[in-house]
Amino acid sequence: RLNAEVGALKTATTNASQAGALLQVMDGGMNTINDILVRMKQLSVQAGSDNLGATERGYINNEATALAAEINRIATDTEFNGVKVLNSATDLDFKIGSGAVAAEDDLTFTTSDNTLATLTGGGATAMDSKANADIASASIDTAINALQTNRAAVGVNQNRLEFAAQNLRTISENSENARSVLVDLDVASEMAAFSSKQVLMQSGIAMLGQANQMPQNLMRLLQ
Template sequence: GGSKEITGSQTDTLSFGQLGISVTLNSNFTATAAAGVDSGTDAATLTIAEETGQAAQLTFKIGSGNNAAQDDLTFDLTVTKSTTLGSGTGSNLSDVANFATAADASAAITVVSDAIDQLQTARSAVGVGQNRLDFAAQNLASSIENNESARSTLLDLDVAAEMTQFTSKQILVQSGVAMLAQANQMPQNLLRLLQG
C-alpha cells in the first residue's frame, strides 16, 4: 500500500511474479499523479488503486508523434489481492476464514471460484498488454532497421555519383595533360624540320 516517489537516479522494479514480467520505474514516474502524461514534465505516470480494485491504466509512448491513438499504447491492470478478489457480493478472499458450517464452506467455494475467475481475467489482461508491448517493440525495431537501410542506400548513391563525377574529371585532366605534352612537342618538331 501507499506510494513511493522515485527521485534523481533512483529506480524501483515492479514484478508481476510468475508471469515473468517486471517493470523498472525511474524518476519520470511520480508518486501521486493519475495515469497518463504529466503536462508539466512530460513524465509518464502510474497510479494503482489498490484498495478499490479499480484498474490501473498504463500508457507507453511508442511513436514519435502526438496522436494518442497511433503513438501511445494504453492498457489496464486490475488490482488483484485478497481484499479485492471474490464474488462481488460483499465477500472477498480475506473474509473466507470460517468453515464452521456447510453453508460457510459453500459460500467460500463460491468466493474462491469467483476469485480464480477474476484472477485469470486479470492475468489474461496482463498477457494481452505484454503481447502488445512485444509487438510494438518488434515493429519499432523493424522501422529502425528499414530507416537505416534507406539511409545507407541514399548515402551509397551519393558516393557512387561522386565517384562517377571524380572519374570523369580525372579523365579530362589526364587528357588535357596529354594534349599539352603533344603541343609542346610540335615546335620542337618544326625546328628539326627547318634545321634538316
C-alpha cells in the same frame, strides 16, 4: 532525417521490449495468486465438511488466513522499475512508435487491483465454521474468475506487444537498409564526379604536353 527515424525506431523497439517485461512481471504475480486461490478453494471445501471438528477447522482457517495475507502482500509488493502493478487500476502508456500521434504510436494499458478484497468483491474468506467455509468457497470462486479476467487482459497486451515489436524490427531494418543505400549512392556519385574530374585533368595535362612539344616539332621541320 532518415538517421533520426532509424534511431527513433530502435528506441521504440526497446520500449516495446521493456513493456513486455513489465507485463511478464504482472502475469507472474497473478499466476502465484492463482495458485494460492486454488489452495484456498481446496481448504474451503475441506472445512465445509462435517467430518472435521472445531480444532481441525481452526487449523484450516489459520492457513487460509495466512494465504489471504500472502495474496495481499504479492499484490502490494509486485512492482516494475518502482511502479506498483498489481494493487491498483493505473493507466500506463508505452511509446511503441516513432511518431507523436498517441492513437498510432502509444499503447495504453490499465493495471488491475488484485488484492483479495477486490478480487472477491468484498466477500468473506473465513473458514472457522462450516457455514463460513461455504461462504468462503463462493467468494474464492468469484476471486478466481476476476483474476482470470485480469490475466486475460495482460495476455492480450503481451500478444499485441510481440507483434508491435516484430513490426518495429522489420521497419527499422528496412529503414536502415534504405539509409545504407542512400549513403552508398552518395559515395558512388562522389566517386563518379571525382573520376570525371580526374579524367579531365589528365586530358588537360596531356594536351598541355602536346602543345609544349609543337614548337620543337616545327623547328625540326624547318631544319
